[in-house]
Amino acid sequence: MKLKILYFGMISEITDCNEELIAVPDQCKVAQLEIFLKDTYINLQGLSFNIVVDKQISTSDMLLTSANEIALLPPFSGG
Amino acid sequence: MNKRKTVFVEGSISPAFIANSIEKHQTKTSIGAHDIFLGQVRADQIHGKIVQAIEYSAYTEMAENKFHEIRETTFQKFDLTCMHIYHSMGIVKAGEICLFVFVSSPHRKEAFKALEFLVEEIKKEVPIFGKEIFEDETHVWKVNS
Numbered sequence: 655m656k657l658k659i660l661y662f663g664m665i666s667e668i669t670d671c672n673e674e675l676i677a678v679p680d681q682c683k684v685a686q687l688e689i690f691l692k693d694t695y696i697n698l699q700g701l702s703f704n705i706v707v708d709k710q711i712s713t714s715d716m717l718l719t720s721a722n723e724i725a726l727l728p729p730f731s732g733g
Numbered sequence: 734m735n736k737r738k739t740v741f742v743e744g745s746i747s748p749a750f751i752a753n754s755i756e757k758h759q760t761k762t763s764i765g766a767h768d769i770f771l772g773q774v775r776a777d778q779i780h781g782k783i784v785q786a787i788e789y790s791a792y793t794e795m796a797e798n799k800f801h802e803i804r805e806t807t808f809q810k811f812d813l814t815c816m817h818i819y820h821s822m823g824i825v826k827a828g829e830i831c832l833f834v835f836v837s838s839p840h841r842k843e844a845f846k847a848l849e850f851l852v853e854e855i856k857k858e859v860p861i862f863g864k865e866i867f868e869d870e871t872h873v874w875k876v877n878s
Contacts, residue, residue, distance in 0.1 A: 662792055663862030664874040706860075709795040725792055731875035732789070732796075732820060732861030733772045733832045733852065 655680050657687070657718060660725040668697045678718070685714040691726070703728050740800045741793070741822045745829035746771075754817060758837060764814050766841040768848040772832030774825050782867040786826045787875065792860040799859045803851065811847035813838050818851070820861065 656675045666672050678690060684705055692698045705712050706725040718724065751771070758764060777784045800818060807816060814837045821831040834851055838844040856877045863875035 660792070662860065663790065663864070706792075706795065709792075709798055725795070727792060727860050728862065728874065729876040730856070730858075730860055731863040731877050732791075732859050733856045733877065 655682070655720045657682070657720060657722065657724055659691075660723065662725065663728040663731075665698070665701070665703060665726045665728050668695050668701075682718050683714065684712045684716045684718065687718060687724070688714070698726075701728070737797070737801055738804075738818075740797065740818050740820050741791070742819050743821075743823050745821055745825045745831065746819055746833045748830070750819075751830070751833055751835075754833075754835060758815070761814060761837070763839055764837045765839045766844040767835065767837045768841075768844040769836075770832070770834040770848055770852050771830050772852075774827045774829055774831055776827035777865065779865065779867075779873055782869065782871070784827055784865045785868050786824050786866045787831065788824050788864040788866060788872075789820070789822050789831065790862050790864070791822065796859050796861060800855075803854045803858060806854070807836075807847055807851050810850065811836075811838070812840075812843045813847055816847075816851070818855070820855075820859075824866075 656677050658675055660673045661669045678687060688705060704727045706727055707716060707722050774787050804816060817835040819833040825831040834848060836844050836847045864872045865875050866872045
């Protein structure tokens with residue numbers, strides 16, 4: 655299946671895009687997606703970020719579907 | 734009850750906008766205390782270079798949801814008459830205002846407490862990202878402490 659991933663702030667510089675569709679196996683969980691992304695983008699390793707699913711902070715065992723909107727958020731710096 | 738309000742404004746927040754916002758409250762005579770927080774872009778020195786501006790971006794939809802949740806929570810926790818939050822998007826130069834938080838209450842103590850709570854929640858919970866830009870057009874990403 656394909657997942658739509660949004661990238662923000664310093665993460666969008668590492669991925670060199672603001673969003674993309676990536677192919678993952680069915681039944682993919684947040685933890686697997688994180689490993690896949692860190693393998694694809696080496697510079698994500700050692701960086702602090704949150705994976706947000708449908709605008710909510712996710713847990714690592716959450717099952718993903720192609721209907722989800724997934725976002726990688728670096729540390730916040732508003733204000 | 735509290736309809737969704739627009740928080741993001743393009744560029745800096747002008748002193749005239751802030752003055753106008755204060756003036757609009759003169760008809761609300763149950764208010765006895767206003768408290769205002771203004772966030773200003775600092776010309777920090779980082780590795781020998783001075784910050785000229787911050788360029789803000791956000792996960793807009795999630796940020797608006799978070800602002801709404803924070804507003805609702807603050808209204809529940811404190812006795813406020815009204816509350817206004819404005820945050821910049823895009824470029825804000827050093828010395829300019831990027832965050833304007835305005836609370837009004839019948840009495841001062843609620844206004845003081847509510848304002849501190851609000852500003853801390855905004856910094857912690859809202860997905861906004863600041864890129865600190867130097868004179869030579871290089872940049873670093875700001876992280877809230």
